[in-house]
Amino acid sequence: MTRAPRRVLVVEDESAQRLMYARALDQMGYESVCVGTINEARSALGSSPVAVALLDLNLSGEHGLELFEHIRERRPAVSVVIATGYGTFELAKRAIRMDAVDFLSKPVGLAELESAIGRAWDRHVLVQTPVARLLPPAIDGEPESAGAGEPDPAIVRRKSLNIELIERELIMEALRRSADNRKAAAQMLGISERKLYYRLTQYRVRRPQG
Numbered sequence: 001m002t003r004a005p006r007r008v009l010v011v012e013d014e015s016a017q018r019l020m021y022a023r024a025l026d027q028m029g030y031e032s033v034c035v036g037t038i039n040e041a042r043s044a045l046g047s048s049p050v051a052v053a054l055l056d057l058n059l060s061g062e063h064g065l066e067l068f069e070h071i072r073e074r075r076p077a078v079s080v081v082i083a084t085g086y087g088t089f090e091l092a093k094r095a096i097r098m099d100a101v102d103f104l105s106k107p108v109g110l111a112e113l114e115s116a117i118g119r120a121w122d123r124h125v126l127v128q129t130p131v132a133r134l135l136p137p138a139i140d141g142e143p144e145s146a147g148a149g150e151p152d153p154a155i156v157r158r159k160s161l162n163i164e165l166i167e168r169e170l171i172m173e174a175l176r177r178s179a180d181n182r183k184a185a186a187q188m189l190g191i192s193e194r195k196l197y198y199r200l201t202q203y204r205v206r207r208p209q210g
Contacts, residue, residue, distance in 0.1 A: 007032070007033060024114075028114050030117065038064070058084060058086050068100070076127070081120050082100050084105070
């Protein structure tokens with residue numbers, strides 16, 4: 001899968017806020033596509049590859065979480081950052097369960113915005129890492145590839161993995177790259193250390209016994 005350019009979809013119904021985001025993102029080295037409605041956002045997602053979505057939750061009578069669900073279903077590699085002036089604890093929990101990189105409260109400071117967008121970009125890059133690069137090294141005596149012109153059986157097996165197992169591979173790869181530094185791995189993945197710890201705990205519980 002081809003990695004999207006450093007392009008951020010800004011979904012914000014206040015024109016002054018959209019302009020502020022656009023100028024800030026330009027200074028940070030990102031392109032921006034700014035829209036004010038869910039329909040415009042869906043159209044933009046279909047016409048322009050984006051890496052990150054900066055999403056308001058209250059869009060003139062529409063709810064941004066509907067768009068978030070659409071992105072998760074149709075564009076899972078797109079990282080999502082929530083920025084809203086009407087956030088609640090329950091909304092924050094729901095956004096985190098849906099794998100939001102960050103949940104920002106307006107007014108959003110530029111340093112806070114840059115940090116959140118940076119983590120979102122890192123998550124996008126990691127998610128787009130080809131599965132073959134996440135494969136463990138070949139075991140001694142095991143051929144590294146199949147015969148000429150034939151796909152590596154290990155890669156074929158990996159292509160059939162479900163999302164949960166792919167997520168596990170990504171987490172383990174982030175830990176490897178960060179030398180088992182959980183804080184650094186969490187930042188690379190664009191998730192909290194608590195969420196990373198929770199995922200690792202799940203993996204230990206589900207490990208086959210015997």
